[in-house]
Amino acid sequence: MSTAPHEPATRSDSPDSPLLVSQEGAVRVLTLNRPQALNAFTTGLLGQVRIALDDAAKDAGVRAVLITGSGRAFCAGQDLSDPHIKPEFEATSGEVDPHRRPKAKDIGNLLDHYYIPLALRLRSMPVPTVCAVNGVAAGAGANFALGCDLVIAAQSASFIQAFSKIGLVPDCGGTWLLTRLVGRARALQLTLLGDKLPAAEAQQWGLIARCVPDAELASEAMALAQRLAKMPTRALVQTREALDASMELEFEESLRLEARLQSQLGYAHDYLEGAAAFLTKRPPQFKDR
Template sequence: MTAFANIMYTVEDGVAVLTLNRPETLNSFTVAMHEEVRVAMNDARTNPEVRCLLITGAGRGFCAGQDLNDRTVQSDAGPLDLGESVEKYYNPFVRSIMTLDKPVLCAVNGVAAGAGASIALACDIVLAARSAKFVQVFCKIGLIPDSGGTWNLPRALGLPRAKGLALLGDKLPAEQAENWGMIWRCVDDDALMSETMELARYLATQPTRGLAETKRLLNESFSTPMHQQMENEKYAMRRLGQSHDYREGVAAFLDKRPPVFRGD
């Protein structure tokens, strides 16, 4: 496994764990960190041993977004092309999460701010520590919620709440995020990793192809007409009906035994 300086990455029991590991900066992103994340995400995509991915942060924060010290930003300097940074680094990371053909869990262990909040919302299932907070800080520095933030936030919360958070930059506590339906579950701080790992290990034993198709169709449903969505469901069912795991699931049901899914 590649040695990393800014992240940790492990694979065990079918679960890949990607830990953002710059705790002294609340795991804010630098170019070097982006490059390491890209390597880890490529392994999660191509490694047949990986059937579920868990993303979390080291220390007291999940991710504070961009490390501004990694950019030269001066009020009297020339224009800075932030779009290049988004295009080259943040967008590929978010796309790799949302298109990964395996479930992606997120354990938000502390503050998720800026792009950190957007990255968390790009994951399929989000659990957050009770002390965690989500903050759309972009408005405080004259920017917009990037990294898919303007797409995922209103879909998770509805437009009125999304606008309130994005325009005001208020901190959203994890418990309220759960009550609003933005995340799957808020748990006690000391139980976050154990509960998330338990869920990840469970998903790693399930029919991975079926979960991947479900994820894809749900993500596409917001921009697909109903008749086309039903056609897409038909094609997915046709493919999955020929899979090993479908046959195994039916056989296990008829035999009254637990299924043993292979992920194919």
């Protein structure tokens, strides 16, 4: 994702790093950077993304996180050539028989150590998260994107729940996210068939927030992230938490949760500042995080 429309960002990684990290104002930008492999996840990249999210969560100067990919894809999912997941054939003196069954590996172990901590970290970020999907988002790459608070995609982008094509179930939060985003019937359609869903249709289904022309993705995503960074961060994050919690609560329980959150926020700087700014007709200066 180009940062050309904005001031040059400060990069903390070499251009060859699998993950590029930059800062634009109060927005931390994470760019998946394995374009030759369609930004597919390796255990190394998964670990770097989690560390980068932890760093953003701890940095008081970060008020929003923007995640995107380099090249023509956002993320093709798990890299099946990664040694931690690649099937192995028993050593023989001759050539490998392509029809011989490979030795199995515990993929659940990969999820326990990498994907589950990453998905939980993303979902619990203390600042809003925006995902700019610049190309295909497949498998875990699609569900990682959908785990962000707001997803904006280029018109040429697409989403693929590719798990059924290799005999697996959706992971990285897909089974939880999809039914809540598009309902059971469409979630089953996406996951059982594994067909490509174009970005424009993903917006119509309610899977993502917005689909924009390819040339406008970088500027639109950054403008959205910068807008969120100027808003009352703590209130935005607690809104996310309340909406997620309400899916499992009875109506009255949701009402009680709203009251508890309002009690907390009502004593915070941002509410007092927002109310004062509204009454005096001036722009608010939010600080809470």
